[in-house]
Amino acid sequence: MTNATSPDTYKRLLEVKGLQTYFKTDAGIVKAVDGISFTLNKGETLGIVGESGSGKSVTNLSIMRLIPSPPGKIVGGEVLFEGKDILKLSESELRHLRGNDISMIFQDPMTSLNPFLRISTQMIETIRLHKTMSRKEALAKSIEMLKLVGIPAAEERIHSYPHQFSGGMRQRVMIAMALSCEAKILIADEPTTALDVTIQAQILELIQELSKKLDTAVILITHDLGVVAGMCDTVCVMYAGKIVEKAKTDDLYAKPSHPYTFGLIQSVPRLDKAHDGKLFSIEGQPPNVIDLPPCCPFHPRCHKAMDICRTKYPPTKDLGNGHEVSCWLFIDEKEHSHE
Amino acid sequence: MSKTTEKRPLLEVVDLKQHFPIESGFIIRRQIGAVRAVDGISFTVNEGETLGIVGESGCGKSTTVRSIAQLYKPTSGSVIFDGIDLVNAPREQMLDARKNIQMIFQDPYASLDPRMTVRTIIAEPLEIYRTRGMLDPSVTKDVIERRVEELMERVGLNKAFKNRYPHEFSGGQRQRIGIARALALNPKIILADEPVSALDVSIQSQILNLLHDLQKELGLTYVFIAHDLAVIEYISTRVAVMYLGKIMELSRSSDLYKNPLHPYTKALLSAAPIPDPVIERKRQRIILTGDVPSPNKERFGCYFYDRCPYKMEKCKTNIPPMKRIDENHEVACWLYE
Numbered sequence: 001m002t003n004a005t006s007p008d009t010y011k012r013l014l015e016v017k018g019l020q021t022y023f024k025t026d027a028g029i030v031k032a033v034d035g036i037s038f039t040l041n042k043g044e045t046l047g048i049v050g051e052s053g054s055g056k057s058v059t060n061l062s063i064m065r066l067i068p069s070p071p072g073k074i075v076g077g078e079v080l081f082e083g084k085d086i087l088k089l090s091e092s093e094l095r096h097l098r099g100n101d102i103s104m105i106f107q108d109p110m111t112s113l114n115p116f117l118r119i120s121t122q123m124i125e126t127i128r129l130h131k132t133m134s135r136k137e138a139l140a141k142s143i144e145m146l147k148l149v150g151i152p153a154a155e156e157r158i159h160s161y162p163h164q165f166s167g168g169m170r171q172r173v174m175i176a177m178a179l180s181c182e183a184k185i186l187i188a189d190e191p192t193t194a195l196d197v198t199i200q201a202q203i204l205e206l207i208q209e210l211s212k213k214l215d216t217a218v219i220l221i222t223h224d225l226g227v228v229a230g231m232c233d234t235v236c237v238m239y240a241g242k243i244v245e246k247a248k249t250d251d252l253y254a255k256p257s258h259p260y261t262f263g264l265i266q267s268v269p270r271l272d273k274a275h276d277g278k279l280f281s282i283e284g285q286p287p288n289v290i291d292l293p294p295c296c297p298f299h300p301r302c303h304k305a306m307d308i309c310r311t312k313y314p315p316t317k318d319l320g321n322g323h324e325v326s327c328w329l330f331i332d333e334k335e336h337s338h339e
Numbered sequence: 340m341s342k343t344t345e346k347r348p349l350l351e352v353v354d355l356k357q358h359f360p361i362e363s364g365f366i367i368r369r370q371i372g373a374v375r376a377v378d379g380i381s382f383t384v385n386e387g388e389t390l391g392i393v394g395e396s397g398c399g400k401s402t403t404v405r406s407i408a409q410l411y412k413p414t415s416g417s418v419i420f421d422g423i424d425l426v427n428a429p430r431e432q433m434l435d436a437r438k439n440i441q442m443i444f445q446d447p448y449a450s451l452d453p454r455m456t457v458r459t460i461i462a463e464p465l466e467i468y469r470t471r472g473m474l475d476p477s478v479t480k481d482v483i484e485r486r487v488e489e490l491m492e493r494v495g496l497n498k499a500f501k502n503r504y505p506h507e508f509s510g511g512q513r514q515r516i517g518i519a520r521a522l523a524l525n526p527k528i529i530l531a532d533e534p535v536s537a538l539d540v541s542i543q544s545q546i547l548n549l550l551h552d553l554q555k556e557l558g559l560t561y562v563f564i565a566h567d568l569a570v571i572e573y574i575s576t577r578v579a580v581m582y583l584g585k586i587m588e589l590s591r592s593s594d595l596y597k598n599p600l601h602p603y604t605k606a607l608l609s610a611a612p613i614p615d616p617v618i619e620r621k622r623q624r625i626i627l628t629g630d631v632p633s634p635n636k637e638r639f640g641c642y643f644y645d646r647c648p649y650k651m652e653k654c655k656t657n658i659p660p661m662k663r664i665d666e667n668h669e670v671a672c673w674l675y676e
Contacts, residue, residue, distance in 0.1 A: 051539035052510075166630045167396075196395035196566060198627045201610035205626060223540060226569075226612025230619040249616045265614060267544035269573035271596060272613050278551060279573065281544035285509050301541075 013217050014040040014063070014102075014185060019077035021055075021062045024070065028291040032058040034241040035077070038234075040185065045211065045218040047232035047249070049225060049264075051286055055241040056221045060187045063219075064104060065094055081185075099130045103183040107190040109170035113162040119146075120158045123177055130181040145176040149206060168199035172206070179210060186211065187219045192227065204231055225268055229253060234322070237261045240287050240297035242313075247323040257325040259302045296328065304329060349560050350384040350407070350528060355416035357399070357406045357584075361635065375634050376402040378584035378642075379416070381661075384528070389554065389561040391575030391592065393568060393607070397631055399584040400564045404530040407562070408440055409433060421527070435473060441521040445533035447513035451505040457516055458501040461487045464523045490519040494549060511542035518549065528560040535570060547574060568611040572596055577667075580604050583634055583642040591667040600670040603643050641673065649674060 021033040033055040040046050050056045061067050063079050065086060079086040081101060089097065106112040114122060123142035124135060133141065139158070146154035149172040162170055171191060178186055188207060192200040208231060211218045220231055228235055228249065235252050237245045237260065245258040256262040266280035284301040296302070299309040308314075308328050317330040358373040377399040384390045392400045406413045409425050418425045423436045441464070444450035451460055465483045468474045488498040494515040505513055514534060521529055531550070535543045547570065553559060565571045571578055571592075578595050580588045580603065588601040599605045606625040613619050627646050641647070641654040651673060659671045 051541060168630055196631075197568070197610045198395060198606060199630065200612075201624060201626055202628075204612075205624070224612065225540070225614035226619070229614050229616040230612050253614065253616050264540055267541055268614055269544075269547070269569040270613060270615075271569045271572055271608065271611060272615070272618060278548050279544040281548055282541040283545070285511065286539070286541070 011042045012039055013042050013082065015078070015080040016059075016063065017078045017080070019059065019062055019079060020075045021058050021067055021072060022075050023072045025290065030289050031241050031292060032072075032289065033062060036236075036238070036241075036243045037077075038236055038243065038246060040217050040219060042184075043211070043215050043217055044234065045208075045220060045232045047228040047235040048219065048221045048238060049223065049228055049235060050238035051223060053240075053286055053289065054238040056238055057189055059238070060104070060189055060219060060221060063187065064098060064102060065089070099126065099181050099183065101183055102185040102187065103178040103181065104187045104189065105171070105174050105178050105191045107193050109167055109174050109194060112174060113170060115162050118159050118161055119165075119173055123158070123173075123180065126177050127180050141180060142176070145180045146173070148179075148210070149173075149176045150202075151176075167195055168202065171195060171199075171203055175203070175206065175210070179214060179216070182214060183216065185217045185219065187221070189221045190223070191220070193222070193224075200227075207231070225265060237264070240289055240292060242297070242326065244298065244327070245325045248321065251321060251323050255323075257319060257323070257330065258327050259304050259329070260298050346385040346387055348383040349386040349421060350562070351419040352383075352403075352407065353381050353417045353419065354379050355381070355403070355406055355418065356414040357402050357411055358414045372635055375584050375637070377406060378634075378638075380581070380584070380586045382579055382586065382589060384560055384562060386527075386560055387554075387558055388576035389563050389574055391571040391578040392562065392564045392581055393566065393571045393578060394581035395566065395631055397634065398581040399634075400581055401532050402584075403581070404442065404532055404562055404564060408442055408530055409437060434471070438468060438473070438524050439527040441524060441526040441529050443514075443517050443521050443529060443531040443534045446537050447510050447517055448537075450517055451513055453505055456502050456504055457491070457496075458487055460505070460516060461490055461519045461523055464520060468524065486523065490522055493522070493553075494519045509542075510538055511545060514538060514546055515549070518546075518553070522553070522557075526559070528562065531561055531563045533564050533566070536565060536567065543570075550574065568608060580607065583631065583638075585642045585671065586661070587643065587671055589661070589669045594668050598668075600664060600668070600675060601643075601672050602647050602649050602674070606648075
């Protein structure tokens with residue numbers, strides 16, 4: 001989809017094409033991710049924004065093939081990493097890919113480290129799993145990584161247990177671990193949600209700086225539109241398992257086209273703008289993704305909903321410069337009859 | 340502060356300290372230190388206004404409101420509500436005054452009992468005060484029943500759902516249940532402890548609007564805690580910035596954002612991301628180094644000393660007092676001496 005617009009000088013690192021991940025539950029089939037496509041170029045930072053349940057995390061777990069199966073299953077699509085389809089790799093090839101090529105930072109630094117093991121043990125284990133190194137070399141490498149992420153007195157602190165670190169420090173350790181094998185893609189799943197603003201600023205700065213230094217492409221999953229504005233080159237907005245809008249960050253904020261994106265940007269109170277009276281708000285609740293009808297999932301909350309929105313899912317329309325939107329508002333009459 | 344508005348102060352907190360003991364020893368417990376969660380803060384909340392408290396985790400925001408609600412027994416200081424010192428008042432009098440102080444909690448999943456129906460949850464404050472005989476005798480079961488329905492409608496819930504359980508509702512709806520419960524006793528002041536931080540962006544604005552409307556209609560006074568500066572700015576009349584159990588700056592909301600004085604406030608404001616890529620890229624960030632230090636030790640200098648980019652010799656050994664800069668703005672920093 002983005003082929004036409006992405007310049008050839010960029011190397012396409014990751015291509016997701018029509019990815020579908022469904023979960024089978026007693027209540028019905030949950031289409032957590034339903035046919036999404038995007039491209040990640042080398043050195044690029046891609047933001048995925050959406051509310052809880054919109055499928056952001058499942059998208060990235062699918063890329064890493066970490067979907068628990070059953071109940072989850074990737075039922076369709078392709079995830080091409082440097083041209084190879086990740087979905088067709090064997091277990092051992094996958095193990096090589098995870099950590100070496102794509103690594104992940106999770107949301108909660110409190111629960112993603114093992115509380116029983118020293119930081120050193122956990123970091124050495126990670127490094128030695130992926131690289132042929134002696135324990136000593138791995139330890140040296142770990143200390144070097146901890147220094148890189150700005151942990152003071154790394155030589156001593158590496159022998160501490162996770163509980164001896166603060167939240168921000170633990171997240172730094174997670175980043176150090178994720179980057180220790182020089183992965184080409186770093187997936188950061190809400191890396192700062194559990195942290196305070198001043199620490200958040202530190203961590204985001206760090207991710208940005210390191211991704212430049214090590215030439216790592218970043219997929220940043222977040223619900224915070226402010227974080228996206230500062231960090232990302234391209235943004236995908238997800239709603240109920242689908243990408244409803246995708247654009248360069250500047251375009252998205254300057255000209256949010258999908259009513260959902262518009263509402264989302266409008267409903268955040270802003271520090272830099274005076275306000276009077278009420279906030280804009282999107283009425284209603286996010287939909288239940290179990291057995292969604294094949295219409296636009298946003299129509300019950302949309303203030304511009306038309307008849308066609310209630311019956312059919314809109315096709316994706318390119319507004320130019322890689323700005324894509326899935327909304328009937330942008331499809332004119334002639335195309336209607338085509339669809 | 341009462342000079343600035345015609346309204347009278349409803350709540351006055353004077354030099355409130357809340358220390359939690361750290362104990363050691365197996366059989367003979369002895370105190371070896373204290374977590375100084377709130378370490379001497381004073382402020383007033385006027386009738387009808389919203390005082391926002393902002394700060395990072397561990398700065399004592401939540402402890403402050405819990406001490407105000409007398410959920411903890413404060414170590415020292417007083418909390419004067421409507422002329423009654425809640426800390427030292429006899430229990431009956433305190434309970435009677437506390438009818439007017441209600442809380443909304445952060446986590447709508449943890450703050451509602453999963454085994455109670457919505458009806459019982461919302462009616463619980465009324466039932467408790469009724470069985471204690473502290474409500475008007477005209478409040479009967481039927482009156483409570485009608486009150487529950489009225490409250491549900493008021494916060495935007497269908498009253499037909501009153502026999503459902505919390506798990507049948509989404510996060511935003513649960514927060515509405517929590518708000519209805521807080522309103523049940525017709526309180527004068529609501530202490531809202533991060534009421535929107537667990538919610539999604541689109542739901543967050545719904546709840547903020549609801550709180551805004553309720554304040555207008557019912558003349559409520561809020562003490563509103565959040566770590567999100569934009570939310571605080573939106574909802575508050577005045578804002579207190581807390582750090583390590585101390586108030587660093589207290590100002591009218593609009594002044595604080597236009598003209599932050601304390602180095603910590605400046606850093607906090609510059610760290611908050613703004614959802615606009617053009618502005619965001621141009622912005623100069625003040626990135627603080629290090630983490631919030633442990634609140635366990637007693638401090639003799641400025642509480643922000645360790646992380647302050649402008650620290651001076653004087654700050655190390657002298658605690659800066661609250662200094663009034665103009666009638667709506669106070670700051671505790673030696674830079675403004």
